[in-house]
Amino acid sequence: MRGFRLFFALTAAVCLYAGKVDLKSAEGLYSRTDYSASLRALRGVPSPDGPSYFLYGRNYFMLSEYHKACDYFYRALAIDPKNSDYALWLGRAYGRRAESASMFTAPLNASKARQYFEMAVALDPSNHEAVNDLFDYYLEAPGFLGGGFEKAAALVRNIEAHDPAEGHFAEAQLADRRKEFDAAENHLRRAMELAPRQVGRVIDLAKYLAKRGRYQESEAVFERADEIAPNSPKVMFARAHTYVQQNRNLDRARTLLRQYLQCELTPDDPPREAAEKLLKQTAGG
DSSP, X not given: OHHHHHHHHHHHXXXXXXXXXXXXXXXXXXXXXXXXXXXXXXXXXXXXXXXXXXXXXXXXXXXXOHHHHHHHXXXXXXXXXXXXXXXXXHHHHHHHHHHHSOTXXXXXXXXXXXXHHHHHHHHOTTOHHHHHHHXXXXXXXXXXXXXXXXXXXXXXXXXXXXXXXXXXXHHHHHXXXXXXXHHHHHHHHHHHHHSTTOHHHXXXXXXXXXXXXXXXXXXXXXXXXXXXXXXXXXXXXXXXXXXXXXXXXXXXXXXXXHHHHTSOOOTTSOOHHXXXXXXXXXXXX
C-alpha cells in the first residue's frame, strides 16, 4: 500500500507541475499575441483554476469571441469573487458585446459592463486600469445607462493621485467633451510635461492637434514621439490611424501600416486586424 501511496503522490505532483508548465507556456504565447496557440497550451492544464480561466477569457477576448470570453471570466470570478482584474475583464467583454449588439440587447450589455467596472473599482480602488475604464464608461455612456460627465469628473482625483500625467489626460477628455478645446490642449501639454519620456503622452497631443486641424503642429509632435521611441509600433499605428481618419498622407500611412505589421506586437498594441483594416482603407493595401 505504501508503494501505491507513493505512486499516486508522485503522479499528482507530476500533473501539478505539468499544469504549471502549460499555464506558463500559455501565458508566454499570449504575451506574443499568439492567442490560438495559447488556447491550445491551456487545454493541457489538467485542473483549470482561476488564473487558467482568466487566461482563457483574455485569449478569447483578443480573438473577438466575447461571449466565450464572458463565460471564462465568469468562471474565474466564481472561484475568486474578490479579484478585481477578473471583474474588470468581464466588464470589458460586456462592453465589446454592447458595441456589436442589436439596439435591443446593447443597453443590457452596456449596463453589465458598467456593473463589473464598478465592481472592479470597489474591490480594489488602486486598480488603476479599472478606474480608467470606469472613467471612460462614464464619459462615453448616456445618462440612462449610468454614464455622465459628473461621474467621470468624480474619478479624476483618484486618477491624478496615482498618475498626475494620466489625471491631466482625463481632464483633457472631459474638457474636450465640454467643448473647452483650449483647456483640453493645455491639459495634454501639461501631461506631456509631467511625463516627457512617455511616448503615449506625446502621441495624445499629436492626435489632438490633428483632430483640431493643426496638421503642421501635429507633425512636429509626432516627430518628437519618433525621437523618444524610434521604430515604436505604438507611434507607427497612431500616426497612420490619424492620417487615414483625415484622408491625408495616405502613402505614408500605407508605409507605416506595413511596417507595423512586421513588428513584434504585444497584447497592449492594437491588433494586426485593425492595422489590416486601415491598410485596406488607404485603397492601396
